[in-house]
Amino acid sequence: MKGEVLSKRLFRAGTVIFEGGDVGDCAYVIERGRVEVATSYNGAKTILGVMGPGEILGDMAIIDDEPRSASAIAMDDTVLTVITPEQVTTRLQEADPVLRLLLMATLERYRNELRRFQGGNEARGGDEARPGKQRALLTQDIIASSQQTAIDKFKLESDLRGAVANDEFHLYYQPIISLDGDRVAGFEALIRWIHPERGFVNPGEFIAVAEETALMVPIGQWVLRQACTDLKQFNALASAAGSSPIFVSVNVSGRQFASGTFLDDLRTSLASTGVNPAQVKLEITESLLMNYVEAHDWIREASEQGVQIALDDFGTGYSSLSYLLHFPIDTLKIDRAFVEHMHEEARSSSLVAAIVNMAHTLSFDVVAEGIEEEEQSTALAAMGCEYAQGYRYARPMPVEDAINFLESRSAS
Ligand code: C2E
């Protein structure tokens, strides 16, 4: 049987499928028949169980490459579908390290129990490398790195849990500049986490972890509330200087929308701070539109509350143009990747011009992101792009600095 790649195998009643101690080269799903799983205890056979159709057999050995821990005998004529290690490898390697760690810990505990029951060696403490174990799907290297990543992730998650309560989050603001006249049209609110020991934690790192858990919901609520509070301050200043009101752009993730409380949270934040909803813009990404079928309803309802909707990072995702038709979008934000080379490459520049034109045809305004060079702003202004955002104007900064920035721009 060895070496053959058969997707199904038939075992006649009474034949041995595998024996304890065999090298495990595959697992099985029972299609038809019954299988008795047994081990020996003090030299006597002990039946561990009888398995039937739909159950999985021999799976442990293909995960950790330890020898088979029990024997399996066909009780009836039995048909088994073969699961090869290759079918499991990629899935296992791509799985969340936390799940990999839990799987290994459970497997190890079960094997130890079984060894103790069989009256064999004392349970092994660690999971030391065994010669010939190179074929294991979870090699020692993978286990060690999973363990570290999983532990880091657990720690990050538990620190993140306390961060809202401990006031460790801050909102930074990056100005969005109106290209006709260099006026501050608004600010994008960008979250920062300053952890008492870790120091500054990159949003790229913790937003992903927060989204995997439900933590994005309270974090998002805090962002929304804080951004509305700060917007009031910005607009008090703008009004005192006789300038037109400015907007604040808030990033919203699919997790938040899916929580079911987002629309209420939005209503509460708007009402309790008294800001004009038209001056709040929600930035959503194409992946949110793709991954949540309910996105259309959420966005329409948010839009009915009077807030504006911006499609963020346009051009980096799937850029299905049908989104542009079916969602109530006010603003298109062209990703940095598109504007990055426009002052060096004619093709890049033509593409940006085409996107700006398309957006205008659909009555959206356009923000170009990641502007670092003066040539980029000049070219974008010539294309009729309304707004620009990037290090050329300012990096994201704390609210006090944003206020100073606004004051200095209003004065000039
Ligand atoms: P994003 O929404 O695309 O934000 C723009 C990112 O580009 C920001 O990174 C900003 O600092 C950076 N950036 C702005 N101008 C330039 C430039 O001229 N050159 C370069 N190289 N980069 C520039 P940041 O602050 O690290 O945020 C990263 C991402 O984290 C954001 O990407 C956003 O997706 C997410 N994020 C930040 N705050 C929040 C939040 O409150 N909620 C949610 N859901 N996501 C957030």
Ligand code: CA
């Ligand atoms: Ca954004």
Ligand code: CA
């Ligand atoms: Ca963006």
